[in-house]
């Protein structure tokens with residue numbers, strides 16, 4: 427499963443590139459896949475031995491009244507069934523291990539890729555849509571990646587073996603049974619494009635329902651306060667109706683896909699019995715041969731159906747491959763350097779913003795143009811600017827969520843593009859207005875950025891952030907449920923107090939606190955980080971304590987305030 431990280435992503439879009447990528451996924455599991463294939467072929471061969479044994483039992487044992495042969499054949503049949511069960515059990519175990527390892531690797535690889543995408547990507551993508559692709563589509567791809575080769579090998583082997591035995595038993599009846607094949611091929615060709623289109627529609631509509639649920643469940647309080655429950659209920663009903671329509675169409679096609687070949691197989695069997703029965707009556711065919719032939723025909727229609735199902739499964743998997751492929755083709759906003767430069771050992775948090783241009787869209791208007799600022803280490807700087815002028819964007823640039831279009835940002839003389847992003851984000855810490863908390867205890871959330879912090883450190887951080895009224899085991903709901911807005915902000919500040927940043931950025935970090943508490947917490951933060959560089963964004967500068975300088979972001983430039 428460790429192959430996930432090193433696994434290359436498809437070089438190009440399209441099902442062929444993604445299939446090649448899947449081949450790469452299976453390559454390290456060759457041995458397990460080979461084992462599963464061998465065991466299933468063994469199972470198929472053992473299953474196919476049964477009708478042959480019954481033919482021998484009838485023709486050479488029963489009709490020839492050879493009791494020893496009858497006993498031997500009966501014993502062989504039991505042995506074959508027993509061995510078949512053992513082989514099947516071994517096969518199940520190997521199959522489960524193989525498919526779980528492929529599923530997890532695939533999901534981890536896609537998740538890892540998603541971890542590298544920019545905040546802009548998440549701003550425009552629905553979480554439920556991602557969930558549907560990461561869950562349903564990845565599972566569909568995995569099923570096909572494993573079941574595909576297995577069904578193919580099993581189906582082909584079983585079909586070839588059955589056909590070989592049938593030809594051996596009666597070439598004439600074999601030819602008769604084969605007449606339905608061209609009809610099946612014609613039917614499948616007509617069905618394929620429709621099935622693919624319906625499957626895409628079904629998966630898209632399923633994802634729309636998931637996206638709706640994820641969004642509205644998170645916003646339930648707002649929906650209740652807005653009295654919008656009936657409207658959202660109606661939206662769900664409409665989405666469900668859309669889904670049902672797509673499901674019905676897809677199921678009907680699936681029914682036709684299975685039903686028509688079954689009908690054709692019934693025709694073939696009827697023809698074989700009619701003609702074969704005539705030959706038995708006129709004495710040119712033995713009863714045992716006709717019975718064995720019809721048993722093999724039945725066994726041949728099984729694999730034929732499997733191969734058919736595989737062909738249709740390929741259409742379904744292609745849709746999911748495309749949907750997963752679309753995620754994988756999203757390029758990360760920034761590329762980590764191949765050979766990162768470490769920060770100097772005596773780094774103190776000197777920040778240089780040097781002629782930085784930035785725009786969100788490739789050809790969009792510049793939000794920052796030639797922004798320039800030098801912040802000496804240990805300085806506490808207030809950053810102001812009108813709403814929407816780009817302050818949060820500048821912070822995202824400092825964390826290297828994006829790269830500037832022109833110019834450089836340096837921390838202690840090293841361009842951010844040359845640093846290992848993980849090291850950068852350990853040393854540049856942002857406490858923002860939006861506090862991210864996970865379901866768990868207060869202590870878990872506090873220690874999230876530094877899990878090895880001692881209990882004493884955790885308590886000290888809580889006290890400094892004026893949160894000492896709360897115990898570490900206080901339960902916290904997802905999104906911080908159960909805590910007040912001010913408590914959440916103080917928790918985020920307490921988190922920062924546990925860290926050792928070179929540059930600490932407070933982006934409206936105490937906006938939900940009353941002025942007195944905000945000043946107290948600011949004093950605690952200043953005492954803890956007196957020698958560190960601090961960048962403070964606040965609408966009310968009187969709550970952040972004394973600052974060394976004020977800088978305003980105006981018209982894309984940084985000017986002394």
Ligand SMILES: Nc1ncnc2c1ncn2[C@@H]1O[C@H](COP(=O)(O)OP(=O)(O)OP(=O)(O)O)[C@@H](O)[C@H]1O
Pocket residue numbers: 545546549786787793811812813814815816817818819820
């Ligand atoms: N991911 C994004 N993609 C495209 N445009 C964006 C994105 N994020 C922000 N913007 C736009 O960039 C501009 C600057 O936004 P930013 O959040 O940096 O402003 P701000 O100064 O922090 O505002 P505020 O003080 O209101 O928080 C805004 O016009 C915003 O609409």
